[in-house]
Amino acid sequence: MHQFPEQIVDRYMTRNVKTVSCDATMGELNDLFASDDFNAYPVVDQLEVVGLVTKFDILKCFALALGSMAPRYDELMKRTASDVMIHEFIYVGATTKLARVLQLMIEHQLRSIPVMDADQRLVGIISRENIMQAMRDCMRGEKRTL
Numbered sequence: 001m002h003q004f005p006e007q008i009v010d011r012y013m014t015r016n017v018k019t020v021s022c023d024a025t026m027g028e029l030n031d032l033f034a035s036d037d038f039n040a041y042p043v044v045d046q047l048e049v050v051g052l053v054t055k056f057d058i059l060k061c062f063a064l065a066l067g068s069m070a071p072r073y074d075e076l077m078k079r080t081a082s083d084v085m086i087h088e089f090i091y092v093g094a095t096t097k098l099a100r101v102l103q104l105m106i107e108h109q110l111r112s113i114p115v116m117d118a119d120q121r122l123v124g125i126i127s128r129e130n131i132m133q134a135m136r137d138c139m140r141g142e143k144r145t146l
Helices: 026-036 055-062 098-108 128-139
Strands: 040-045 048-054 112-116 122-127
Touching (some): 040 122, 048 055, 048 112, 098 112, 122 128
Antiparallel strands (some): 040 048
């Protein structure tokens, strides 16, 4: 396990990242979350990552505040990713240590974090499952190859 602090994102991140467009509707997002079982999708506009949409962001739309009227279900389902996404999100680089990623996940209660390159292009995503795989590999004394 002593190898874990030295492991980097590049070795464990998921490289083929599914993204959604700004105009993806809540209905489409709901279907994607159900079929892929992901917790977050980067939101892109002309190949630029402009936000992150999570299952929690969708659920928040259905939470009622005291004294407010509940919007109709069909109106909620027409809202788009750009309406509900997180505009300012945490991301890491491919050379970030997994120990730092784990710290960010715990501090901010994140399930996955986009991985961006120096030009702010999406190159991957690192999830809790990726971190757990790294821990399993380190406990077995294995080093994952690219």
